[in-house]
Amino acid sequence: MRDLEQDRRYANTLARGLKILRAFRPSDNGLGNLEISERTGIPRSTVSRLTFTLCALGYLTHGRHFDKYRLGPAALALGNIASAAFGFVTVASPIMQALANKVNALVGVAIQDDGNMLIVKTWRPEGSGTIWLDVGYRMPVMTSSSGIAYLGALSREEREKLETLLSVEAAEMCEEVWDYHRSQLRRLGYACVCEDVRYSRAINAVATPFRPSEIGEPVSIFCGANVDDLSNARIHEQVGPELVQAVDKLKALTGHAVSAVASA
CATH class of the missing domain: 1.10.10.10 (Winged helix-like DNA-binding domain superfamily/Winged helix DNA-binding domain)
Structure with missing residues (x-):
């Protein structure tokens, strides 16, 4: 900016x-x-x-x-016009609802908006009475799992454009964080923020990027819950791999089988 x-x-x-x-x-x-x-x-x-x-x-x-x-x-x-342009959400809904039920965690889509990640769609586990994050909630790019999954998927040119929207401090560390999480996404298929830098100590989450044809940049699809219900161990043992499998199903159904992580 x-x-x-x-x-x-x-x-x-x-x-x-x-x-x-x-x-x-x-x-x-x-x-x-x-x-x-x-x-x-x-x-x-x-x-x-x-x-x-x-x-x-x-x-x-x-x-x-x-x-x-x-x-x-x-x-x-x-x-409403903008929502209609997100056609992939309709295809994703049964897949993501099944994922939310299976891992007992909130599943959602977050987009980059003015230097923050904005939740635009959520799926809650059926029968859950817990208070969850909802549509309209904003998260910082550099210290949220949705943010780093989005960042790691960007090309160098896309990342440099994002830097203009961030604070001076965040922009200065952006390239290092981008490089690290690009590697994490390629190795694991998902990204998550370490506890010592996570913007909220009460919420833990894991995210993976998806590049829909309707918009010109990636979105993040995430699973999140209270830290008592979603430990780092559970992320790596179950939730992260399940999230990647669910998004792979979405890619197959929408014809986007290629990696969401830009080549350079």
Whole structure:
């Protein structure tokens, strides 16, 4: 992002408007201008102008005078159109639901969005009463299993593009992490983050990349659960290999039998 902002073709106002839309989470019961400003880092006066415009275009709604902003019908329509483009999810559903039931863990799809991994689809074990991560949850690229599986699948050119979206600190270590997890993916077929660098000590996960034809970059398909239910030993003995087998089935059914890891 740092380099993009210096590009004369970069529309900063548009980028800020989209950043506001990204600030909303499934658990929110509306956001005020101050909350949006705090989440995005955009000055409150600028947020006020942008939320007014987004409301006028239908991307946000705003009720009574003291009510908060919520995503509007235009955003919902755009989201539905985008979801329809992920045709592989329909094919994946029975495979991933069976996997979730077999390993008793959450299975999901995460995509890279503005330098984070965003969960866009989940399958829960049938009959599970546990609180799980859900659609809309964001995870850091460098310290989540979904993130490193995505990163390890990238080509050098794709990785350099990702670096522009990361913090300076993350970008500096990106090449080393990329190189390590490319090797891990080629050796094991899956990737997982070590406990000492994992962004959440309460959740453990394993992930593998998949390159759908509908979009121009890989997605991560992951299995995750509380650390008490998903130890590192269980990841390597059962869950990781089962995840790879499930994604191999998906590749066969969608005609993407080649490795999701870029050659260079």
